[in-house]
Amino acid sequence: MPPREGTYGLLAEFDTPGDLIRAARKARQDGWRRLDCYSPYPLEEAAEAIGFHRNKVPLLTLIGAMIGGAAMFSLETWISVLAFPLNIGGRPTYSWPAFLVPAYEWTILWAGLSAAYGMLALNGLPALYHPLFNAPNFRGRASMDKFFLCLEALDPKFDLQATKAYLEGFQPASVTEVEY
Amino acid sequence: MATSEVHIKDPGVDPATGEFKVIGPGQTFRSVTEKITRIVLTPHTPMSWFGLFGVAGAGVMMLLVALVWLLLKGVGIWGITQPVAWGFAIINFVWWIGIGHAGTLISAILLLFKQSWRNSINRFAEAMTIFAVICAALFPLIHVGRPWLGYWLLPLPLTMDVWPQFRSPLMWDCFAVSTYATISLVFWYIGMIPDLATMRDRAESRFAQYFYGLLSMGWRGSVRHWARYETSSLLLAGLATPLVLSVHSVISFDFAVAVLPGWHTTIFPPYFVAGAIYSGFAMVLTLAIPLRKFYHLEQIVTLRHIDNMGKIMLATGFIVAYGYAMEAFMAWYSADHWEAFTFWNRAFGPMGWSYWVLLCCNLFIPLTTLWSRKLRTSIPYMFVLSLVVNTGMWFERFVIIVTSLTRDFLPSSWGTYYPTKWDYMTYGGTLLLFLCLFLLFVRFLPMIPMSEVRTMLPGAEIKPKAAAEVGD
Numbered sequence: 001m002p003p004r005e006g007t008y009g010l011l012a013e014f015d016t017p018g019d020l021i022r023a024a025r026k027a028r029q030d031g032w033r034r035l036d037c038y039s040p041y042p043l044e045e046a047a048e049a050i051g052f053h054r055n056k057v058p059l060l061t062l063i064g065a066m067i068g069g070a071a072m073f074s075l076e077t078w079i080s081v082l083a084f085p086l087n088i089g090g091r092p093t094y095s096w097p098a099f100l101v102p103a104y105e106w107t108i109l110w111a112g113l114s115a116a117y118g119m120l121a122l123n124g125l126p127a128l129y130h131p132l133f134n135a136p137n138f139r140g141r142a143s144m145d146k147f148f149l150c151l152e153a154l155d156p157k158f159d160l161q162a163t164k165a166y167l168e169g170f171q172p173a174s175v176t177e178v179e180y
Numbered sequence: 181m182a183t184s185e186v187h188i189k190d191p192g193v194d195p196a197t198g199e200f201k202v203i204g205p206g207q208t209f210r211s212v213t214e215k216i217t218r219i220v221l222t223p224h225t226p227m228s229w230f231g232l233f234g235v236a237g238a239g240v241m242m243l244l245v246a247l248v249w250l251l252l253k254g255v256g257i258w259g260i261t262q263p264v265a266w267g268f269a270i271i272n273f274v275w276w277i278g279i280g281h282a283g284t285l286i287s288a289i290l291l292l293f294k295q296s297w298r299n300s301i302n303r304f305a306e307a308m309t310i311f312a313v314i315c316a317a318l319f320p321l322i323h324v325g326r327p328w329l330g331y332w333l334l335p336l337p338l339t340m341d342v343w344p345q346f347r348s349p350l351m352w353d354c355f356a357v358s359t360y361a362t363i364s365l366v367f368w369y370i371g372m373i374p375d376l377a378t379m380r381d382r383a384e385s386r387f388a389q390y391f392y393g394l395l396s397m398g399w400r401g402s403v404r405h406w407a408r409y410e411t412s413s414l415l416l417a418g419l420a421t422p423l424v425l426s427v428h429s430v431i432s433f434d435f436a437v438a439v440l441p442g443w444h445t446t447i448f449p450p451y452f453v454a455g456a457i458y459s460g461f462a463m464v465l466t467l468a469i470p471l472r473k474f475y476h477l478e479q480i481v482t483l484r485h486i487d488n489m490g491k492i493m494l495a496t497g498f499i500v501a502y503g504y505a506m507e508a509f510m511a512w513y514s515a516d517h518w519e520a521f522t523f524w525n526r527a528f529g530p531m532g533w534s535y536w537v538l539l540c541c542n543l544f545i546p547l548t549t550l551w552s553r554k555l556r557t558s559i560p561y562m563f564v565l566s567l568v569v570n571t572g573m574w575f576e577r578f579v580i581i582v583t584s585l586t587r588d589f590l591p592s593s594w595g596t597y598y599p600t601k602w603d604y605m606t607y608g609g610t611l612l613l614f615l616c617l618f619l620l621f622v623r624f625l626p627m628i629p630m631s632e633v634r635t636m637l638p639g640a641e642i643k644p645k646a647a648a649e650v651g652d
Contacts, residue, residue: 018642040209040378041634042406045642052404057411061419072355075335076346084343091347098347101430102355108423109359112416116366119412123405126397133400142401143378145209145639 008131008180009034009152010163011138012172017043020147023170024049027151030166034155038138038148046147060118061111068110073103131180138176150178192482200487200557202297202636204479209639212480216375216628217382219475225623228474233619239612246605247322255325257602264585264597269323271577272607274431275459276316277357278452278573281424282460283309284364287371288420291413297488299632300480303375304471304621305464306368311617312463313361315610320353322606349433356430363423367416373399374409374631428452435580441518442526442584445510451503458496458542459573461489465566467618469559471627480628483557490556493569497547500576504543518589526583530596534579541572 014020017039024037028050037046047053076099080086085093120126132150133139142148149172151163160177167175194201250257260267283305290298321327333354335344344351376396383389399405429449436448465486472481511523526535545568549555556562587594621627634640 016643017640018644021642037403038401039403039406040401041374041631041640042410043403044407044410047403047407050403052407055404055408055411057408058415061415079335079343080346084341086345088345088347095347101352101426101433102346104426105352105355105359105423105430108419108426109362112363112366112419112423115412115415115419116370119370119408120397122408123402125399125405128398130398130400140381143374143381143399144213 006180007153007160008134008178009150009158010160010167011132011135011176011178012149012151012167012170013137013141013174013176014147014149014170014172017046017147019170019172020149021045021049023149023167023172026170027149032151032155032157034152034158036150036152038132038142038150040143040145040147043147056122057115057119060122061115064114064118065107065111069103069107071110072106073099076102131178134180135176135178137174138178146173200482200484202300202482202484203633204482207479207637209634209637212633212637213378213382213630215477215480216626216630216633217379219622220379220624220626221383221388223385226474229619229623233616236612236616236619239609240616242605243609243613246602246609249602250322250606251327255323257600258606259597259599259603261595261597263588263593263595264582266581266585267597268599268603268607269319270434271574271581272610273316273319273323274452274577274581275574276312276319276610277360277431278428278456278459278577279463279570280309280312280316280360280364280460281428281453281456282464283307283312284360284367284420284424285457285460286464287367288417288424291417292421295488296636297484299636300482300628301464301468301485302632303368303371303629304467304618304627306364306371307618307621307625307627308460308463308467309364310361310368311614311621312460313357313364314617315614317357317361318610320350320357349430349437352430352433356427360423360427363416363420367413367420370409370412370416371629372625373397374401375626375629377401378630379626425453428456440584440588441516442522442580445507447503447506447510451500451506454496454499454503455573455576458493458500459570461493461496462566462569462573465489465562466570469563469566471622473559475622475627477628480633486559486562487553487556490550490562493546494550497542497550497569501543501547504539522584522587525587526579529583529587531579531583531586534575534583538572538575538579541568542576546572 012023014023020037020039021043024035024046027035035050037043037050039046073096077094077096080095080099081093132142137146138148149167149170151158151167157163164175164177192200192204255269258267258269260269283302286298286305287302287309291302321330324330332338332342333344333351373396376392377399380389380392380396383392429452432448432452435443436445438444468481468485468489472478508523511520514520526532546565549561549565582597586596
C-alpha cells in the first residue's frame with residue numbers, strides 16, 4: 001500500500017454482534033459503499049449487511065482442481081507412453097485406470113492449495129501494515145470480544161464531523177478517527 | 181437412558197436434552213480468549229512440561245541413534261528378512277497414518293456435517309494428524325534402504341532419464357501421503373490464522389508480537405475476509421474428506437493389489453479407513469484427556485466431547501468388526517484353499533496369540549463397554565480404553581502384515597519374524613518424536629480454535645434490538 005496522509009476512516013466500536021449488524025445494515029441503506037465490519041469470529045450476517053454476498057474462492061478452487069488433475073494425468077501418460085515405456089506384466093503402456101490415483105490426488109492437492117492461497121490473495125494478505133491497527137481500541141479487542149464498523153474516508157459521503165455525528169447515532173461504545 | 185444416569189441439577193448438563201453441554205456454563209469471549217492465550221503467552225513454562233519434554237527429547241535422540249545405525253548398516257539391522265520383508269516399518273507406517281485420519285475426520289467431515297461440538301478439539305486433532313503423518317512418512321523412506329535416493333519416487337527430469345512407474349501402488353502411496361501431508365498442513369495453518377492474530381494482539385513481549393504478527397499475515401477480522409475464509413474452509417473440508425478416504429484406501433492397495441492370501445481382498449479399503457478413524461479417535465482421547473486436566477480446560481473440552489468420541493468409536497468399531505467378520509466369512513465362502521489356511525493360521529497358527537490380542541483390544545473390550553454412558557463419560561476408563569484400542573489397532577497391522585507373510589503358498593518358503601532392538605528403538609523413537617512435537621505445539625501455538633469456540637458462546641447470539649436493550 002502506498003504511504004498516504006490523513007484520515008483512513010472513522011471506526012465505531014460495538015459490544016454485541018447485533019448492534020454491529022444493525023448499524024452496518026443502516027449505513028449500507030443510507031448509501032455508504034466504502035465501509036467494512038470487523039469481528040472476532042465469522043459473522044455472516046454482517047457481510048450480508050454490507051452487501052458482500054459472493055466471493056471468487058470457489059471459482060479459483062475449480063480452476064486449480066482442473067489444472068492439477070489434467071497436469072498429473074498428462075504427465076503420467078507422457079512418461080508411460082512416450083518418455084519411458086515399460087512393460088509391466090504385459091499391461092498396455094497407456095494403462096489409464098492406474099493413472100487415476102495420482103491424478104485424483106493432484107486434483108485435490110491443487111484445489112486445496114488454490115482454495116487456501118486464493119483466499120489469502122483475494123483478502124490482500126499477507127499485509128505487513130494496515131492503518132486500522134493505529135486505533136488503540138481496535139488492536140487487542142477486535143480479535144477478542146469487540147465488533148467494529150469502519151466508514152472509510154474514500155467514500156464520497158465522508159465528512160469528518162458529519163460522519164462522526166452519524167456514527168454516534170448508532171450509540172456505539174466509542175468512535176475513533178483512524179489515521180493512515 | 182440418557183436422563184436416568186445423570187443428575188439433572190448438574191450445571192454441565194443441558195436440561196432440555198439431558199446431554200452434557202458443549203461449552204461449560206459462564207464462559208464469555210474474554211474468558212475463553214484469556215484462558216487459551218495464557219497457556220501460550222505465559223512466561224512461566226510449567227516444570228512438568230520441561231520434564232516431559234526432556235523424556236521426549238531423549239526419545240528423539242534414541243530415534244536418531246537408530247536411524248544413524250540404519251544408514252550405516254542398512255535395513256539388515258531390523259528383523260526383516262524373507263519371507264517377512266515388511267515387518268515393523270510398514271506396520272508402524274500404516275498405524276501412524278491411521279492415527280492421523282481422525283484429525284482430518286474431526287476437522288473436515290464433522291465440519292461438513294455441522295457438528296459444532298468439534299470446534300473445541302479440532303485444532304489439536306489436526307496437529308495430531310500432521311505429527312502422525314510426519315512419523316508415518318519416515319518409515320517408508322527409511323524402509324527403501326537407500327533413503328538418499330528417495331527423490332527417485334518423484335517424477336523429476338533427472339539426468340539419467342529414468343522415470344517412475346505409475347502402475348505401482350508405491351507411487352500411489354507417494355502421491356497420496358504427500359498430498360495428505362500438504363493439505364493437512366495448509367488446512368491447519370489457514371484455520372490458525374485468526375487465532376494467531378489474537379495471539380499477536382495479546383502478546384506482550386516484542387519477540388512474540390513479531391512472531392505471531394508475521395504468522396498471522398496481518399489478519400484483521402474484516403467480515404469480507406471472514407466470508408472468503410469460511411468459503412475456503414468449507415472447500416478445504418470438502419476436499420479433505422475424499423482425500424482422507426482415498427489415503428487409507430491407497431495404502432490398503434499396497435496389500436490388496438498383491439496376490440498374497442490374506443491381502444488380496446476387496447474389503448480392505450473401507451475396512452482400513454474405518455480402522456484408521458477408530459484408532460485416530462482413540463489417540464485424540466489419549467491426548468485430550470491429559471491436556472484438559474493439565475491445562476484446566478474442562479469447561480471447553482467437556483464431557484460431551486468425550487462422550488461423543490466414545491460414540492464415534494463405537495460406530496467405527498462395529499465397521500471394523502464387520503471387516504474382521506467378512507475376512508473370516510470370505511476365507512470360507514471363497515472356497516480358496518490358501519485363503520482358508522491363512523485365516524486358520526492367523527487365529528491358531530504360531531502367531532495366533534496376536535490375533536486374539538487384537539480381537540480383545542479392538543472388539544471385545546470396547547464394543548461391549550462403550551454402550552454405557554456411565555463408562556463413556558468416565559475419564560479414567562476412557563483414557564485406559566484409548567490405550568487399549570491403540571494397542572489393538574497396532575496388532576491389527578501386525579496380524580495383517582506378519583501372519584500373512586510368514587506362511588504363504590509354499591511350505592518350503594515359510595518362515596517367522598522376530599523384531600530386533602533396532603525395530604523397537606525406531607518405533608519407540610517415533611512415539612516420543614510425536615510427543616515432542618505435540619509438546620512444542622501446545623507450548624507455542626493456540627491449541628483450541630478461539631474463533632470457532634466464540635461462535636458457540638452465548639455472547640454470539642444476535643438479539644433483536646428490543647430484546648437486546650431489555651436483556652442487557
